[in-house]
Amino acid sequence: MFTAEEANALLPALEPLVHKMKDASARLQRFGPGLDQTLQKAAWAGGGHIPLKVAAAMDSMAEAIQAIERHGVLVKDGGRGLLDFPSRRDGQLVLLCWQSGEPEVLYWHDLDSGFAGRKPLGRASRK
Numbered sequence: 001m002f003t004a005e006e007a008n009a010l011l012p013a014l015e016p017l018v019h020k021m022k023d024a025s026a027r028l029q030r031f032g033p034g035l036d037q038t039l040q041k042a043a044w045a046g047g048g049h050i051p052l053k054v055a056a057a058m059d060s061m062a063e064a065i066q067a068i069e070r071h072g073v074l075v076k077d078g079g080r081g082l083l084d085f086p087s088r089r090d091g092q093l094v095l096l097c098w099q100s101g102e103p104e105v106l107y108w109h110d111l112d113s114g115f116a117g118r119k120p121l122g123r124a125s126r127k
Contacts, residue, residue, distance in 0.1 A: 001086055001087055001088055002072070002073075002085040002086060002087050002096060003087065004087075004096060004105050004121055006085075007073075007085040007087075007096050007098065007105040008104045008105050010071060010073070010085075011098070011104065011105070013071070014068055014071065014073065014083065015100075017064045017067050017068050018064070018068070018081040018083070018100050019081075019100075020060060020061075020063070020064040021060075021061055021064035021065060021068070021075070021078045021081065022078065022079060022080075022081045022100060023060070024057045024058070024060040024061035024064065024078070025061060025078045025079035026079070027053070027057040027060075028054065028057045028058065028061070029079070031053075031054060061078060064078075065078060068083065072085075072086065073085055074086070074095070076097075076114075076115065077115075080099060080100065081099060081100025081101070082097070082098075082099045082100075082115060083097075083098050083099075084096065084097055084098075085097075085098070085105065087108065089108060092110070093111060094108050094109065094110055094111070095108065095109055095110075095111065096108050096121070097109055097115065097118050099115075105121070106120060106121055107119060107120055107121060108121055
């Protein structure tokens with residue numbers, strides 16, 4: 001469980017990992033719709049040939065996600081750099097929400113609403 005202060009204190013360590021994750025996601029997106037077909041063919045062929053550039057981007061993304069998750073932080077969207085920090089608010093389990101580019105953790109949402117249900121943290125929550 002994180003407080004907003006703890007989540008914000010962790011951001012400097014997470015930001016390079018988020019950058020790595022977003023970069024890998026962008027490299028994978030450049031392969032376009034053909035990527036799904038390539039991966040499907042490789043799976044059906046017992047792990048057949050995956051282009052080296054695809055494999056490298058997938059490995060880089062997996063490494064970044066695993067490193068972020070080792071901190072107890074949830075990766076919600078690797079391409080956007082969207083992270084959730086489990087927390088408690090008024091005795092309820094919630095998620096503090098941060099997206100790459102935001103200066104600090106400023107939002108939260110309940111477990112069911114996700115990014116679309118983000119609400120601003122009150123000033124008292126950020127002290």
